[in-house]
Amino acid sequence: TMKSGSEEEEEGEEELGALKWKEGLQQKASEAFLRQQAAIPNLRKLVYGSVVAANNSEDEEEEELGGLFTVSRPQKSKRFQADAMDCCRFSPDSSHNWDLDEMLNSIRDCFVTGKWEEGTDAA
Amino acid sequence: MASHGLDYDGCNFFRQRLVLSTLSGKRVRIKNIRSKDDNPGLRDFEASFIRLLDKVTNGSRIEINQTGTVLFYQPGLLFGGSVEHDCNTQRSIGYYLEALLMLAPFMKTSLKATLKGVTNDHIDPTVDVLKSTALPLMKQFGIDGEGFDLKVVKRGMAPGGGGEVVFTCPTRRTMRPVQLTDPGKIKRIRGVAYSVRVSPQMANRIVDTARSVLNKFIPDIYIYTDHMKGANSGKSPGFGLTLVAETLNGSFLSAEMSSTPQGQGDPMLPEDLGMNCAKLLLEEVYRGGCVDSSNQSLALLLMTLGQQDVSKVLLGPLSPYTIEFLRHIRDFFQIMFKIEVQKPSEDERKGGDKVLMTCVGVGYSNINKTLK
Numbered sequence: 042t043m044k045s046g047s048e049e050e051e052e053g054e055e056e057l058g059a060l061k062w063k064e065g066l067q068q069k070a071s072e073a074f075l076r077q078q079a080a081i082p083n084l085r086k087l088v089y090g091s092v093v094a095a096n097n098s099e100d101e102e103e104e105e106l107g108g109l110f111t112v113s114r115p116q117k118s119k120r121f122q123a124d125a126m127d128c129c130r131f132s133p134d135s136s137h138n139w140d141l142d143e144m145l146n147s148i149r150d151c152f153v154t155g156k157w158e159e160g161t162d163a164a
Numbered sequence: 165m166a167s168h169g170l171d172y173d174g175c176n177f178f179r180q181r182l183v184l185s186t187l188s189g190k191r192v193r194i195k196n197i198r199s200k201d202d203n204p205g206l207r208d209f210e211a212s213f214i215r216l217l218d219k220v221t222n223g224s225r226i227e228i229n230q231t232g233t234v235l236f237y238q239p240g241l242l243f244g245g246s247v248e249h250d251c252n253t254q255r256s257i258g259y260y261l262e263a264l265l266m267l268a269p270f271m272k273t274s275l276k277a278t279l280k281g282v283t284n285d286h287i288d289p290t291v292d293v294l295k296s297t298a299l300p301l302m303k304q305f306g307i308d309g310e311g312f313d314l315k316v317v318k319r320g321m322a323p324g325g326g327g328e329v330v331f332t333c334p335t336r337r338t339m340r341p342v343q344l345t346d347p348g349k350i351k352r353i354r355g356v357a358y359s360v361r362v363s364p365q366m367a368n369r370i371v372d373t374a375r376s377v378l379n380k381f382i383p384d385i386y387i388y389t390d391h392m393k394g395a396n397s398g399k400s401p402g403f404g405l406t407l408v409a410e411t412l413n414g415s416f417l418s419a420e421m422s423s424t425p426q427g428q429g430d431p432m433l434p435e436d437l438g439m440n441c442a443k444l445l446l447e448e449v450y451r452g453g454c455v456d457s458s459n460q461s462l463a464l465l466l467m468t469l470g471q472q473d474v475s476k477v478l479l480g481p482l483s484p485y486t487i488e489f490l491r492h493i494r495d496f497f498q499i500m501f502k503i504e505v506q507k508p509s510e511d512e513r514k515g516g517d518k519v520l521m522t523c524v525g526v527g528y529s530n531i532n533k534t535l536k
Contacts, residue, residue: 084482084504085502085503088482088487089494089500123174123175123176124174124197124198125176127175127176127179128288128485129460129461129483130287130288130289130458130483131451131457131483131484131485133444133447134447139377139446139447144450145380145381147450147515148446148449148513148514148515150349150512150513151350151514151515152349152350152381153349153350153351154381154383155513156513
């Protein structure tokens with residue numbers, strides 16, 4: 042197979058030099074696809090898909106110490122989440138520092154005082 | 165109506181389970197409520213919530229085991245009418261009101277609920293913020309008219325409470341499908357700085373620092389100061405701020421902050437509170453969308469119960485509470501949303517990623533509603 046591969050390459054170089062961009066096209070496409078997949082998390086999967094996984098991890102992990110005591114880690118278990126506080130508040134992203142101009146600038150166009158898209162008018 | 169029930173574990177998402185059970189007519193059993201806790205079972209505020217649910221329905225069957233760790237609920241008909249309820253002060257009236265907002269349009273007779281307790285605390289959305297965000301949102305779905313109002317009669321801060329609100333809501337046979345895909349730009353910011361049983365000057369100090377942050381964006385800011393006195397000031401001292409950004413297309417984004425309840429942790433300076441609350445509003449603007457982050461589930465519920473037509477709503481990132489709500493909607497109504505992430509383009513300065521939610525309503529119609 043090595044031989045045939047190199048033969049093809051030779052042919053390509055000799056006769057179809059202009060079509061060199063075709064090389065690895067499939068690989069490039071699949072890389073681009075994977076990049077995109079990684080960038081956009083599949084929200085639908087996150088919302089509707091994880092229930093099965095959560096049920097699987099139901100069996101609570103309990104380490105035994107000296108065959109007498111079991112280590113209970115309530116903070117980590119699913120139980121803790123199930124009994125957490127019922128509240129709709131959405132705590133803010135801690136990485137956002139609203140003292141920085143950079144952050145302030147990131148929302149400028151949400152206001153009427155910001156830049157308007159073409160074809161729209163402040164009036 | 166389906167007769168088979170649904171089983172859940174733990175006390176989290178308590179209200180959404182009972183609300184969806186009531187609307188769908190499906191029985192629900194919640195097991196292992198704080199079963200590993202030193203103090204197992206339902207808390208007083210949850211019992212208070214169940215009593216409120218019992219008051220607005222007719223023929224509900226509620227069974228709780230001796231330790232309070234298992235709850236069985238078979239919903240009755242949503243009746244409505246005039247209801248008075250002492251909301252347990254472990255949670256603010258907002259906790260109870262959020263559920264009533266979801267149920268009220270589907271009652272047999274229009275609801276007039278007088279709720280007493282804590283109007284403002286630092287955990288749940290306060291009555292002020294629900295009044296200025298949830299009510300306009302519900303209007304988009306066709307719930308409006310003269311009888312649609314939320315009035316703060318007395319203000320009562322945590323932990324003592326002593327506040328009172330009156331919520332009135334007309335009934336609707338069907339929900340109007342909506343297309344809320346573009347919030348438009350923010351044209352003004354309104355707010356209420358309230359204070360009770362402290363110097364009225366506190367409210368002014370809050371307003372000054374909040375304005376100093378928000379003035380960098382927009383000049384049209386008006387923050388009312390509300391100082392209730394005497395019998396209308398409740399049992400505990402406190403102060404706080406709610407801010408609402410209103411867009412050209414009629415969306416409302418809000419942020420709020422209340423002072424630390426008396427005797428619980430370090431007190432907060434009004435200047436810091438004003439500044440931090442303004443920053444919370446910027447965070448909410450960054451998230452964006454047509455619906456405020458604390459009202460996401462209300463919008464999704466009204467979309468689900470809409471007529472059999474396509475509804476679209478643009479939201480900011482989904483909160484963990486909303487994600488669970490979507491799963492519960494699937495359990496109770498077999499509706500799954502189409503969820504699309506919208507990234508802002510490079511040259512746009514409009515905050516973070518948005519999420520476009522699309523669904524076809526179940527064609528829910530309020531069979532309880534009396535014909536006139």
